[in-house]
Amino acid sequence: MKRGPGGLYATPAIVWLTVFFIAPLFIIVLYSFLRPGLRGGVEWSLTFDAYRAIANPTFAKVTLNTIVVALGATLVTLLIALPCGYYMARSKNQTLLLLLVIIPFWTNFLIRIYAWIAILGNEGFLNDMLQALGLTNDSIRFLYNRWAVALVLVYTYLPYAILPLFSTIDKFDFSLLEAARDLGASKFGAIRRVLMPNIKGGVLTAFLFTFIPIFGAYAVPLLVGGTESYMLGNLIADELTKSRNWPLASAISLVITLVTTIGVMLLVRANGANVLGGGKEASEAKAEQSAPLLNASLVALPHSGGGAS
Amino acid sequence: MIGSDVVIENVSKSFGDFAALNDVSIGIKKGEFFSLLGPSGCGKTTLLRIIAGFEQPESGTVLLDGKDVLPLPPDGRKANTVFQNYALFPHLTVFENVAFSLRLKKQPEAAVRERVNEYLRLVELQTHGSKKPAQLSGGQKQRVAIARALINEPSVLLLDEPLSALDAKLRQHMLIELDAIHDKIGITFIYVTHDQQEALSVSDRIAVMNAGKVLQVGTPQEIYEAPATDFVAKFIGETNLYEGSILSVNGELVTIESAEFGSVQVTDTDPPPSGTRVSWTVRPEKIRIGPDKPSTSRNALNLIQGRVDEPIYSGFQTKFYVKTAGGATLKVIKQHADWSDEGPEIAWKDEVWLSFSAEDAFLVEVKG
Ligand SMILES: Nc1ncnc2c1ncn2[C@@H]1O[C@H](COP(=O)(O)OP(=O)(O)O)[C@@H](O)[C@H]1O
Ligand SMILES: [Mg+2]
Numbered sequence: 001m002k003r004g005p006g007g008l009y010a011t012p013a014i015v016w017l018t019v020f021f022i023a024p025l026f027i028i029v030l031y032s033f034l035r036p037g038l039r040g041g042v043e044w045s046l047t048f049d050a051y052r053a054i055a056n057p058t059f060a061k062v063t064l065n066t067i068v069v070a071l072g073a074t075l076v077t078l079l080i081a082l083p084c085g086y087y088m089a090r091s092k093n094q095t096l097l098l099l100l101v102i103i104p105f106w107t108n109f110l111i112r113i114y115a116w117i118a119i120l121g122n123e124g125f126l127n128d129m130l131q132a133l134g135l136t137n138d139s140i141r142f143l144y145n146r147w148a149v150a151l152v153l154v155y156t157y158l159p160y161a162i163l164p165l166f167s168t169i170d171k172f173d174f175s176l177l178e179a180a181r182d183l184g185a186s187k188f189g190a191i192r193r194v195l196m197p198n199i200k201g202g203v204l205t206a207f208l209f210t211f212i213p214i215f216g217a218y219a220v221p222l223l224v225g226g227t228e229s230y231m232l233g234n235l236i237a238d239e240l241t242k243s244r245n246w247p248l249a250s251a252i253s254l255v256i257t258l259v260t261t262i263g264v265m266l267l268v269r270a271n272g273a274n275v276l277g278g279g280k281e282a283s284e285a286k287a288e289q290s291a292p293l294l295n296a297s298l299v300a301l302p303h304s305g306g307g308a309s
Numbered sequence: 310m311i312g313s314d315v316v317i318e319n320v321s322k323s324f325g326d327f328a329a330l331n332d333v334s335i336g337i338k339k340g341e342f343f344s345l346l347g348p349s350g351c352g353k354t355t356l357l358r359i360i361a362g363f364e365q366p367e368s369g370t371v372l373l374d375g376k377d378v379l380p381l382p383p384d385g386r387k388a389n390t391v392f393q394n395y396a397l398f399p400h401l402t403v404f405e406n407v408a409f410s411l412r413l414k415k416q417p418e419a420a421v422r423e424r425v426n427e428y429l430r431l432v433e434l435q436t437h438g439s440k441k442p443a444q445l446s447g448g449q450k451q452r453v454a455i456a457r458a459l460i461n462e463p464s465v466l467l468l469d470e471p472l473s474a475l476d477a478k479l480r481q482h483m484l485i486e487l488d489a490i491h492d493k494i495g496i497t498f499i500y501v502t503h504d505q506q507e508a509l510s511v512s513d514r515i516a517v518m519n520a521g522k523v524l525q526v527g528t529p530q531e532i533y534e535a536p537a538t539d540f541v542a543k544f545i546g547e548t549n550l551y552e553g554s555i556l557s558v559n560g561e562l563v564t565i566e567s568a569e570f571g572s573v574q575v576t577d578t579d580p581p582p583s584g585t586r587v588s589w590t591v592r593p594e595k596i597r598i599g600p601d602k603p604s605t606s607r608n609a610l611n612l613i614q615g616r617v618d619e620p621i622y623s624g625f626q627t628k629f630y631v632k633t634a635g636g637a638t639l640k641v642i643k644q645h646a647d648w649s650d651e652g653p654e655i656a657w658k659d660e661v662w663l664s665f666s667a668e669d670a671f672l673v674e675v676k677g
Contacts, residue, residue, distance in 0.1 A: 179396035181383040183410040
């Protein structure tokens with residue numbers, strides 16, 4: 001990286017990061033070592049109570065559930081997003097398809113969740129349909145379980161996976177697939193041996209863009225989940241608003257942040273690939289390419305800790 | 310390795326309304342260095358992709374050693390391709406690129422190592438095995454592409470303008486290397502190019518194509534000296550091309566009446582009857598230019614008087630544009646004189662005599 005006047009241009013970014021990322025993180029770290037106030041807030045005396053409280057079975061159970069749901073939903077999202085991104089990259093109507101992917105963003109996130117409730121609910125569209133067709137007599141309970149949470153999460157984060165995959169696959173030179181076929185690879189073999197290694201960076205980006213927010217999901221499990229689909233985001237929110245134990249909420253957030261950060265770093269190291277760029281760069285570019293990824297994931301992380309979604 | 314013969318029969322291919330190949334038939338012999346030559350967009354790549362299996366024609370057949378290969382996928386054909394942009398796998402090293410097809414076949418690692426090194430030696434890249442394609446020069450990339458295709462032991466190697474991305478000097482060098490590799494391994498090469506010089510210098514035979522059709526198939530000599538159509542005559546090298554009508558036919562000797570030259574004698578193996586409108590050609594270097602009327606008793610020599618319009622000096626030769634009495638302009642190329650060449654220099658505005666043998670002038674095409 002260059003030194004010199006570049007530092008000056010970085011000022012807005014540094015200010016932004018300081019105010020909206022480093023300072024809040026500092027406050028969270030600080031709060032996690034304090035005593036809870038009676039009606040929320042903190043009392044200014046040092047303690048490790050919050051961290052002691054984490055070491056209990058409920059926390060472990062919720063964490064496990066969160067990991068299972070997040071990994072499952074992310075995997076399904078990627079499995080759907082890959083063929084979508086591939087098809088879009090090969091299509092002649094790229095602009096139209098891109099628009100279709102982006103259109104859901106025009107509607108508020110919460111309204112889209114309520115739309116799912118309207119579809120899947122006991123008196124919902126799907127049940128009405130099934131009964132009208134005479135397939136069932138009683139309404140089926142689609143909502144308020146882990147599957148409903150996973151379904152709505154996949155729906156919500158699909159565009160976040162499709163977009164980076166599309167942009168990477170779009171840069172992929174498809175004559176490489178023909179070369180692989182020419183050299184004796186089957187259709188599937190060519191995709192596995194040539195396409196996948198060259199779009200590794202895009203897959204990793206798509207994984208992070210879905211996994212990190214899903215790991216911190218809050219609204220979706222709250223609205224369409226049941227007690228068994230309680231996730232870490234809900235736990236944090238409840239500690240904040242119901243139990244009014246801000247230090248505990250802070251401690252949980254920090255643990256999530258730490259775990260995801262370490263996970264992301266291990267993943268990036270293992271892949272050694274550039275993540276936000278395309279797949280065609282020479283190997284020398286690797287070292288520099290991991291920097292933007294790290295920034296992106298760090299910016300994304302408070303999101304997971306804070307349980308905003 | 311042993312080459313295959315490739316027979317292309319009545320192949321047609323359209324993209325939408327556009328006919329990229331129109332009833333193409335070519336027979337290619339075992340071990341031949343065969344070129345598909347034609348201007349950009351004439352359908353060369355399309356034909357190559359049909360042979361490789363990346364495109365299906367609407368009609369026609371492609372036979373490798375007598376066997377119809379059209380139902381086979383690309384990985385089921387004993388043909389390998391050197392792509393126009395090389396299509397090296399960027400995530401693999403040179404070694405891994407070349408080893409790709411062997412590893413697909415799950416060959417033991419020791420055997421893979423030995424064979425890859427053998428082919429890297431063939432293309433003189435044995436010390437570059439651990440580099441990534443991005444670290445190679447254009448010429449080196451091209452050699453990796455060749456080694457990667459050859460290691461699969463194809464019986465036909467398809468090369469799509471493999472030299473077009475290289476600079477002129479390297480192109481010459483690689484062309485000679487390619488020819489040497491062909492001689493060494495002896496499989497059939499089908500070589501696509503739009504560069505007539507390339508095609509003429511290495512091919513055993515050439516198919517000249519234009520607008521989705523094959524216009525002529527022949528050896529470089531046949532194509533150059535006896536072009537089958539106006540297009541071929543103009544596309545290959547420089548030439549003089551004129552029209553006229555046949556005055557008389559005497560065996561293979563044809564006398565043509567033309568407005569610009571009076572009567573001209575040319576040859577044709579199967580001439581049409583008198584009165585037919587035709588075009589005829591003579592190459593510039595086949596015309597002799599001199600200040601005096603040549604005194605010779607030779608038969609079937611065409612003698613034409615003219616005046617030098619413009620001499621163009623280009624080092625080893627000079628090209629003259631000579632205006633004849635009839636108003637035509639003939640191109641004449643004269644190699645530069647050595648000590649045995651006597652007589653004055655020919656300069657601008659000189660009156661000159663042109664002469665060429667009927668054996669060097671050909672009927673090209675019958676006009677409707
Ligand atoms: N996939 C395709 N879709 C539409 N037109 C094509 C396609 N491939 C080739 N063509 C057209 O077919 C013609 C022949 O192409 P090509 O075989 O690549 O020519 P060449 O290799 O001789 O330059 C060109 O006019 C080209 O635009
Ligand atoms: Mg081409």
